[in-house]
Amino acid sequence: MTEKKLILGLALHDGSGALNNAWRAPQVNPENYANFEANIRYAQAAERGKFAFLFIPDFPAVRGDIEHGGVRNIIDPMIALTAISQATSRIGFVATGSTSFQEPFNHARQFKALDVLSHGRAGWNAVTTSDPAVAANYGKPVAERSERYQRAHESIQIVQALWGSWQKEAWIKNQASGQYIDSSKLQPVNLQGKYVASRGPLAIPPSEQGQPVIFSSGGPSPHLLALAGRYASGFIGEVWTIEDGRAQRAMVRRAAEEAGRDPDDIKFFAGIMPTVAPSVREGLDRRISILGDTLKAQVPQLANMLGVQIDRRRLDEPLTTEQLSGAYPSRDPRSGIALDVARQGWTVRDILAHGVIDYHPTVVGPAALHADHIQEWFEAEAADGFWLSPDIFEDGVDAFVDEVVPVLQQRGIYPSDYIGTTLRENLGVAEQYGLDPRVVGTED
Ligand SMILES: Cc1cc2nc3c(=O)[nH]c(=O)nc-3n(C[C@H](O)[C@H](O)[C@H](O)COP(=O)(O)O)c2cc1C
Incomplete structure (x- = not known):
């Protein structure tokens, strides 16, 4: 049996669930969109299941069928996670932040602040966002791809340089001598790119994991692979079959190697949309009762x-x-x-x-079916872990944690406890503070 254990993450967004119409399910409080206590409950359940992280996608715009489908987004990822961090102690937080619309100084400050106040549990899903509705909210057009990715490279490098600008030994805080900071160890970064720039330094000390972990998400385009290979410790993919998962995981690992990094320092996550139920029939009925007429439309x-x-x-x-x-x-x-x-x-x-038109593979039925799916993918090296989008958060997170997690643990492929207290430790990725000295330059 392999020593390597799989890693789990939980998606959080609107407080209802991943199914269309989840907000209308009888067990769901339709006010959950604005009810942070609900997200805290889901986070605590995921922590009981030893999940390494919560993952928050973000498209800050009114989009899709909001009239019937709900908002499908969290009110604000960083503020939500700040609240959740104070009600949990081990689970990590990967929030999405767009390099196209935010300034690197804002990202550097917010994510490192979250990292410090959560004692080393923060991660940044750095995305280039090509949605025109989001662009319009920032008063900008969607730039073409090469520009978005060039800006992303510059942004991440500036953010990491700012994170390292408060050097590890900078904080003297000696009440007797009166020296607070060794100012030689808190110096500007003076970085000027084509699209973004920052002087620095950033006045935030290291967290227990040094600095936040970077994630990438999306399809394996050469642009995204070049970005992820250089900076990402986690890659959230979009794959439906084991063959796809194996191929994309291999691409991501190769990209890390080409950037001069250890391929084990980037973990590949596949999605899964679970409906846990005593039988497949009961699971399908649960979904049909919520999905209603949306099925006919498909x-x-x-x-x-x-x-x-x-x-x-x-x-x-x-x-x-x-x-x-x-x-x-x-x-x-x-x-x-x-x-x-x-x-x-x-x-x-x-x-x-059965969710054949969902945006990740769906498993419907008893715990063993979910465990089989996860084990098969994991052992085929199609994923290092999974991020879950349960049908209905209110009871779907508990069902997965209480029924599926014990099966994965009995099968020896999932840890019985957290490895450490930081996100970096629980992902099993290397220490990093400031820029990665192995990674040089930007996209070719
Ligand atoms: C699983 C997954 C999650 C994603 N989450 C977000 C997100 O939260 N916000 C966002 O703007 N884009 C998100 N994306 C989109 C990608 O980051 C990327 O923008 C998209 O794949 C388009 O690629 P391009 O920018 O190379 O054109 C996600 C993609 C995937 C596959």
């Missing part, structure tokens, strides 16, 4: 994925033999899974309730 997309006509009025019938023999997976990476589920003979409604 029928044309399913038909496209499988290359067949599907009549919306025949939602409660399986695909016919003719439909199945004519079906083939489209270019949509989820269509192979959809076809497998269809071939098992489920009705169209049930196929959709």
Whole structure:
């Protein structure tokens, strides 16, 4: 049995859950969007399950079907995590911050402050954000990709330099001598890039983990790989199959090596959207009762994925033999899974309730099924860990922690306790303070 243990993270966003319509589920308080106590409860449950981190995606704009679907975003990641940090002691916090719209000095200050007040548990998911609705909120156009990534390289380097600008031995705080700071160890960084700049220094001391950990998320474009390879300790991918996971994890590790780093210093995370229930049937029914008519609206997309006509009025019938023999997976990476589920003979409604159109693989059913999925991917080296988006946070986090986590622990692939007190220790990534001396230059 391998000594290496898998790592878990939990997505937090609107206080309801990852399912469409989660805010309408009877066990959910529809005010949870503005109710921080709910997020604190979920964080404490995840900590009971020894999760290494909470992950907060962020698209600061009104987008999507807000009229019926809810806001699908957290009010403010840094403020939410500040509150949560005071009600937890081990779990880490990875918040998204856009390099395209924030100044590096703001990022450096906020993330290091969170790191210090959480005693070394902060991480920054540095994204380039290409959503025009977000850009409009900052009064800017969406820059083209190479500019966004150049700005991202400059931003992360400036942020890390600012983090290191209060050197480890700078804080004398000698009440007898009267010397507070050794000012030779708190010096400006004087960094001027093409898009961003900062003089510094940043007046925040090191945390217990030195400085926050950097994460990257997205598809494996050459731009993103070059960024992640240089700076990221965690990479959140978007993969539906073990083969995809293996390929993307290998790409991310290679990118780290090419940047002069140890590939084990970047952990690859796959997503999973769990519905834990006593049986698959009960899990599907739980999802159907919440998803309601949104399932019917997904029928044309399913038909496209499988290359067949599907009549919306025949939602409660399986695909016919003719439909199945004519079906083939489209270019949509989820269509192979959809076809497998269809071939098992489920009705169209049930196929959709399996989450075949969700944005990460969905597992529905008893704990052992979830553990099998996770173990299979982990042992195939398709992921170092998973970030979970439970269907309904209110009872879905507890169900995963109380039912699935013990199975993973019994199988010897998940730790029975936290390795340490900092995010860096619990991810198993190297110490770093300031810039990484192994990493030089920006994107070619
Ligand atoms: C799992 C995952 C989570 C992401 N989270 C965010 C996010 O919270 N905010 C954001 O602006 N972009 C997010 N992204 C988008 C990516 O960072 C990136 O912008 C996207 O893949 C487009 O790539 P490009 O910038 O190279 O065009 C996420 C992507 C993935 C796969």
